[in-house]
Amino acid sequence: MAINRRMDFQADEIALADFAKAISHPARIAILKILAQQKSCICGEIVEGLPLAQATVSQHLKELKASGLIKGTIEGKTSCYCIDWEVFNQFVAHFGIFADLSQNANCQSQSCC
């Protein structure tokens, strides 16, 4: 692109967009689903459940970790990942801004669209 306009937007818009981007790939949704149903999880089990090479899964895990949605610690030979529910729920709640904004006037009538 000619110019990166990212910083011309508001902080909350960037934050919500970044959260969305973190989960905007089926592999990362699948990883979150796997993590959500595990008490704890090593990377190996995640790789086995996905149609991707180990390097690719590791890269997706890195992105999820960078977004804050998952936490990870190295435990000896293996790594342990899990969802950071505090961060996750905070972001999901953030979607409420749209409903809040529409409280007064929204556009559900036939006459509009």
Added chain:
Amino acid sequence: MAINRRMDFQADEIALADFAKAISHPARIAILKILAQQKSCICGEIVEGLPLAQATVSQHLKELKASGLIKGTIEGKTSCYCIDWEVFNQFVAHFGIFADLSQNANCQSQSCC
């Protein structure tokens, strides 16, 4: 990339990822915010509220429309866009799958991560 693995994932994973991708750009979040607080909206007003060229905004609107999150009709000289709340709320509700999956065992203890 060497191979596109998209179709190796489950339909619900693809659907949720696509929704996230549709809103994974600050401009599209900003557009949704503008639409949420308007009764109806022509593209011109949206362009004025964004730090982007008209062509770029039109492109973002096209993506949002393709995702189903917004509806649009051409009304004479102008176009009218608005949020499709039915679709929007359905997708937000879809995030519940993670909480559902974690109902039995999740990972919020210190001992895990």
Added chain:
DNA sequence: ATTTTATATCGCAAATATACGATGAATTAT
């Protein structure tokens, strides 16, 4: 009829994302 206005689409350049093999680093098993 011509000009103006509003918006969409085309075509291109630059930036980012996706995917994977190869390799590295650290730990555990032999």
Added chain:
DNA sequence: ATAATTCATCGTATATTTGCGATATAAAAT
């Protein structure tokens, strides 16, 4: 000590996204 295991990172190829000027389209105003 050496080998095997587990996972991260590097390098690289290709695909997709982003952004905009130029142009097209179509209605409204003159």
